Amino acid sequence: MGTTQLESVQEPKYWHLKTVLSEALDSDFAVGEILPNERDLAARFGVARATLRQALEQLELEGRLQRRRGVGTTVAPPRVGVAVSTSQHEWAGGVAGEAWQPVDCVSEAAPSAVAAVLGTGTEPVHVVRRIRDTHGQAVAAELLYVPASSVPDLSAIDAPSGTVRARAVLRELHRLGVEGQDRSVELGSARADDAKELDRLPGAPVLVVTTRYFASGGTAAVSVATYRADTCRLTFGDSGALEISHDEQQQRQAS
Amino acid sequence: MGTTQLESVQEPKYWHLKTVLSEALDSDFAVGEILPNERDLAARFGVARATLRQALEQLELEGRLQRRRGVGTTVAPPRVGVAVSTSQHEWAGGVAGEAWQPVDCVSEAAPSAVAAVLGTGTEPVHVVRRIRDTHGQAVAAELLYVPASSVPDLSAIDAPSGTVRARAVLRELHRLGVEGQDRSVELGSARADDAKELDRLPGAPVLVVTTRYFASGGTAAVSVATYRADTCRLTFGDSGALEISHDEQQQRQAS
Numbered sequence: 180m181g182t183t184q185l186e187s188v189q190e191p192k193y194w195h196l197k198t199v200l201s202e203a204l205d206s207d208f209a210v211g212e213i214l215p216n217e218r219d220l221a222a223r224f225g226v227a228r229a230t231l232r233q234a235l236e237q238l239e240l241e242g243r244l245q246r247r248r249g250v251g252t253t254v255a256p257p258r259v260g261v262a263v264s265t266s267q268h269e270w271a272g273g274v275a276g277e278a279w280q281p282v283d284c285v286s287e288a289a290p291s292a293v294a295a296v297l298g299t300g301t302e303p304v305h306v307v308r309r310i311r312d313t314h315g316q317a318v319a320a321e322l323l324y325v326p327a328s329s330v331p332d333l334s335a336i337d338a339p340s341g342t343v344r345a346r347a348v349l350r351e352l353h354r355l356g357v358e359g360q361d362r363s364v365e366l367g368s369a370r371a372d373d374a375k376e377l378d379r380l381p382g383a384p385v386l387v388v389t390t391r392y393f394a395s396g397g398t399a400a401v402s403v404a405t406y407r408a409d410t411c412r413l414t415f416g417d418s419g420a421l422e423i424s425h426d427e428q429q430q431r432q433a434s
Numbered sequence: 435m436g437t438t439q440l441e442s443v444q445e446p447k448y449w450h451l452k453t454v455l456s457e458a459l460d461s462d463f464a465v466g467e468i469l470p471n472e473r474d475l476a477a478r479f480g481v482a483r484a485t486l487r488q489a490l491e492q493l494e495l496e497g498r499l500q501r502r503r504g505v506g507t508t509v510a511p512p513r514v515g516v517a518v519s520t521s522q523h524e525w526a527g528g529v530a531g532e533a534w535q536p537v538d539c540v541s542e543a544a545p546s547a548v549a550a551v552l553g554t555g556t557e558p559v560h561v562v563r564r565i566r567d568t569h570g571q572a573v574a575a576e577l578l579y580v581p582a583s584s585v586p587d588l589s590a591i592d593a594p595s596g597t598v599r600a601r602a603v604l605r606e607l608h609r610l611g612v613e614g615q616d617r618s619v620e621l622g623s624a625r626a627d628d629a630k631e632l633d634r635l636p637g638a639p640v641l642v643v644t645t646r647y648f649a650s651g652g653t654a655a656v657s658v659a660t661y662r663a664d665t666c667r668l669t670f671g672d673s674g675a676l677e678i679s680h681d682e683q684q685q686r687q688a689s
Contacts, residue, residue, distance in 0.1 A: 194626065194636045237637045240623040258620060362670040364619050365513060366639060366663040368495040371449065381449045382492045384621060384639070408621040415617040415670060 193233035196226055200234055204243060204254055214244070214252045240384070242409055248380065258412040261311075261318055263362070263388055279321065281345035283308040289324045293401050296391060299326050305333075307345045310376055311404070318411050319388075320373040321404035325352060329399045352400060359393040364413060373405045384408040448488035451481055455489055459498060459509055469499070469507045495639065497664055503635065513667040516566075516573055518617070518643055534576065536600035538563040544579045548656050551646060554581050560588075562600045565631055566659070573666050574643075575628040576659035580607055584654045607655060614648040619668065628660045639663040 214220065221231045235252065238244040245255040286303045294300055304326045311319040327333075330351035338344045367387040374381045390402040406413060469475065476486045490507065493499040500510040541558045549555055559581045566574040582588075585606035593599045622642040629636040645657040661668060 191636055197637070233637070237623045240621055240637070240639055242621070260618065363515065363667050364641065364670070365667040366495055366497070366621065366641065368452075368492045381446055382452070382488070382495070384495055386619065386621065386641075412618050412620040415619070 191233075192226065192230050193237065196224060196230060196234040197237045199224065200238060201243060204238070208254045210254050210256045212254050213250065214254070216251075239409065245409055246380075248378075255409065258410055259313055259318065260414045261313055261406065261411045263364075263413045263415055278313065279309040279311050281307060281309050281342055281349060283341060284345035284348055285340050289401070293324050293403070296398055296401055297324060297326050298398070302327075305330065305344075305348045307348050309345070316410070317377050317407075319404050319406040320376040321402055324401045324403075326400070329355060329394070355394045355399055357392050357394055357399075358396075361391045361393075363389045365389075366408070367405065369405060377405070377407050379407065379409075386411065386413060388413065446488075447481065447485050448492065451479060451485060451489040452492045454479065455493060456498060459493070463509045465509050465511045467509050468505065469509070471506075494664065500664055501635075503633075510664065513665055514568055514573065515669045516568055516661065516666045518619075518668045518670055533568065534564040534566050536562060536564050536597055536604060538596060539600035539603055540595055544656070548579050548658070551653055551656055552579060552581050553653070557582075560585065560599075560603045562603050564600070571665070572632050572662075574659050574661040575631040576657055579656045579658075581655070584610060584649070610649045610654055612647050612649055612654075613651075616646045616648075618644045620644075621663070622660065624660060632660070632662050634662065634664075641666065641668060643668065 208214070215223070217228055217231055217235075221228045224231065226234075235244060239246060239252075242255055242258045245253050247253055284305055284307045287306055288294060288301045289297060289299060289304050289306070294302075294304075297304065304324050307323040307325060309321045309323060310317050311321065325348055330348055332354075333347060333351045338347075365387050367385050368382045369377060369379050369385045371381040373385070374383060377383075377385075379385075386406040386408050388402075388404045388406060390404070391398055392400045392402070463469070470478070472483055472486055472490075476483045479486065481489075490499060494501060497510055497513045500508050502508055539560055539562045542561055543549060543556045544552060544554060544559050544561070549557075549559075552559065559579050562578040562580060564576045564578060565572050566576065580603055585603055587609075588602060588606045593602075620642050622640050623637045624632060624634050624640045626636040628640070629638060632638075632640075634640075641661040641663050643657075643659045643661060645659070646653055647655045647657070
């Protein structure tokens with residue numbers, strides 16, 4: 180049963196420790212500062228390392244801490260609000276100031292769940308890969324699936340793959356115009372290729388935004404975008420400027 | 435350096451194991467089935483228990499597995515699409531078939547981040563607690579912060595707290611009408627009270643949806659809703675029926 184200082188608390192130990200750690204982050208650490216190693220922290224708070232690790236994982240989920248390759252665990256800056264609305268998530272890549280940078284385009288069959296929505300079966304579609312940068316940091320990696328029928332005037336003269344091809348597909352898609360969109364958001368883990376683009380380890384928690392674009396009465400394209408869950412807060416809506424972060428709320432409620 | 439069967443793979447071991455496990459879930463297990471214990475699984479796949487645990491955590495993030503209290507780790511059913519749009523997320527609680535069930539209402543100061551948006555400072559606001567049920571399961575717990583100025587005709591005759599009070603506040607709020615909404619979605623961990631309502635352990639990954647409702651030219655209310663990240667896929671948009679799940683995509687891509 181032990182006699183640690185946290186024994187009387189009804190909540191799990193790691194949960195209480197998380198609250199205590201959260202307050203310590205506010206008072207004793209600056210954004211970007213590297214935390215002491217797990218052994219030292221466990222000793223400082225009088226807990227087992229397993230308990231400490233659980234509490235650190237909680238704080239990482241809440242965006243308070245970041246685990247960075249080759250650096251260690253640091254105090255995270257507040258999450259960045261990233262607008263996921265019609266205008267910000269336009270598929271057109273040619274617009275000045277557009278946040279999405281096309282990096283590649285290949286022609287291959289879409290995954291079957293996507294192919295079922297597009298009605299393309301095993302027929303190859305254009306798969307445009309884009310990266311979204313915000314404040315100089317890659318916040319999302321996207322695969323945009325475009326059936327050949329959505330870009331009928333795509334010229335064979337354009338490069339068969341790569342960035343030039345990606346721009347050509349987006350340019351043609353732009354001519355189609357968007358009539359409507361459906362979108363879903365769910366928790367996922369970063370695939371190895373996305374993780375690399377986002378400077379995360381494979382399996383890091385991500386927010387997966389799947390968008391179905393409608394045009395000419397059908398589904399014109401499907402986008403699967405993977406956002407860093409540690410640094411991003413996805414914003415939707417009328418003004419696009421929601422200035423309350425969950426992080427802040429938790430901090431205030433804890434204090 | 436070891437000589438396990440996964441040595442030659444360039445990705446982290448847990449990542450490769452995750453793919454292997456995912457295929458095993460498809461072929462050898464049914465939805466709801468309880469997995470063998472960690473020791474047996476580690477032996478079966480020839481990996482260390484720490485590696486196994488990491489892979490299981492990945493599969494939990496992706497919604498393939500569920501850890502259930504007193505049951506163990508089970509194969510999860512596909513995630514449920516939960517609409518988070520204007521009509522589904524109406525604040526009115528009196529509508530027949532409304533998914534949100536008011537459970538309580540107290541009068542207290544909003545957390546400072548919320549109070550700043552509402553402009554209420556330390557002045558008490560109505561805090562309505564609601565639970566959202568889908569297919570008989572609690573999928574979200576919400577705190578709706580309503581300043582007194584948004585419900586000027588709220589009668590003092592109504593109960594001071596509890597469900598009756600919650601319904602009265604919602605009824606008055608409904609008369610105001612919604613002019614617009616801003617919304618954000620981010621990853622969080624379940625607070626103890628929310629976790630209990632959602633039948634999860636404190637700290638379980640959740641999707642936190644923060645909504646700012648506009649009416650009469652100002653912010654009329656702020657909602658902070660905590661959705662189960664393991665079972666929910668949040669849907670937005672024009673038709674509200676996005677039928678592609680990330681889960682399915684990953685399954686298809688892996689096969």
